[in-house]
Amino acid sequence: MNKGLIHYMKAISLFSGAGGLDIASFMAGIPVAFSIDIEKDCIETLKINEEFHNTTAICGDLSEFSSEQIKGLSGLKENESFIVIGGAPCQPFSKNGYWVTNKIRRGINDPRADLVNQFLRVVTDLSPDGFVFENVESLLHPTNKVIVDSFIEIIQEAGYRYKIVRANSLNYGVPQKRKRLFIIGTKGNFKTEEPLITHGDSEDLLDSHLKPFVSVGEAISEFDNDMYFEKEELTVGGTYHEDLLEVPPGMNYKALTAWAGYPNPKFVADKRFWNFLLKLHPDRPSWTITAQPGPWVGPFHWNSRRLRVPEIAAIQTFPKGYHFFGNRRSIQKQIGNAVPPLMGKAMIEFLKESLDGLPVSKESECIGIK
Known part of the structure; x- marks a missing residue:
């Protein structure tokens, strides 16, 4: 050239x-x-x-x-x-x-x-x-x-x-x-x-030129305030809301099984999909953002709520302020497929x-x- x-x-x-x-x-x-x-x-x-x-x-x-x-x-x-x-x-x-x-x-x-x-x-x-x-x-x-x-x-x-x-x-x-x-x-x-x-x-x-993986907390913590509230994030009153509250960050439903030593187990390990009640840990990367998650399929925020649009967009590394057209389901699908x-x-x-x-x-x- x-x-x-x-x-x-x-x-x-x-x-x-x-x-x-x-x-x-x-x-x-x-x-x-x-x-x-x-x-x-x-x-x-x-x-x-x-x-x-x-x-x-x-x-x-x-x-x-x-x-x-x-x-x-x-x-x-x-x-x-x-x-x-x-x-x-x-x-x-x-x-x-x-x-x-x-x-x-x-x-x-x-x-x-x-x-x-x-x-x-x-x-x-x-x-x-x-x-x-x-x-x-x-x-x-x-x-x-x-x-x-x-x-x-x-x-x-x-x-x-x-x-x-x-x-x-x-x-x-x-x-x-x-x-x-x-x-x-x-x-x-x-x-x-x-x-x-x-x-x-x-x-x-050790002795590597690489940077450490980016944690999800680093990527989305700025959106965890009332300014970004979405009604779709709420799980209160849902079938597994109380269970979700008990799942520690970085774990899934298996935290509530005999496998994890949970008293009076609510679930049986390996009998559910792995991302059932799956919760993010702020110090680790996120699991894959999906296009059409079920109502109790994660990843959920470590504060026991569903992720917000700017959060899933940031996890996918869309530029901050990037706009999405459509209803909540359509936007989740667009971002999850990207x-x-x-x-x-x-x-x-x-x-x-x-x-x-x-x-x-x-x-x-x-x-x-x-």
Whole structure:
């Protein structure tokens, strides 16, 4: 890459949700030109946040938009550098796989991979400089091997080098245990073996350059005052309210069993889901924030209440003051389904680094390093 210039590029975001991976792209210095999601509340969320004021945000089914339409709506110029980012849910979405455009291309012959095929369709049609694909870690399970193998074969045929990254959000400054899979593809060359890990277990940090994991108390304590009260947080009068009060911070219902030495046990150990009455400990990271928790599924606040919206957003590392559109259930789903922005930032920076040295677009020639 020419000295004194930066590699200027933009991002196209597919399956954007509430914008976790999109915010990550902004954090990594790559503005998002186009975002699409099928959920109206998600797109309204993007539109009410200032980061997206220059982003074309579309509510719609990706299968109904050609790749050429997507590029046109993004406003990308013919010679402009860009990447594609997205977390396609690997589950049946429609019965007919979408892989037929004006040209017939071979997709993944598995009904669960419909949305994966749509992601690949855009990548192979538009040939971006690189891409970041996010999914659940179980995509690597042997039962899904055909999906991953086919994905890799398709992107290699399209000219991409790739890395498969099994990541835990704890290692990137997120105050939450959350494991995810990323497949990162580049037309450039990876400079390192994996994205930069910044945090580790404090008990294993002797002579280490890593910072200790971020505790949930550090992340959300500022929201524990009456200014942020939400009626949905209350458990008083509920079936297990009194039991929740007795669970110590960092424990679950097993604290009230014979296994824990509890007198007159109320429950039997290992007979409930592990996150039943699960309570945060302020000095430790959070467990995974879920999209659709049951009424007594944690994590609960250590003060025996449900978590507030700004708390779950902070645990996911959305910027403070980020706004979410919709009712409480919709917002929980949006935040719970999101890629933690700090985690996504590490993945996009890893991709961005691999693209250093590729020809810069004409537009970049007037942009100097500050």
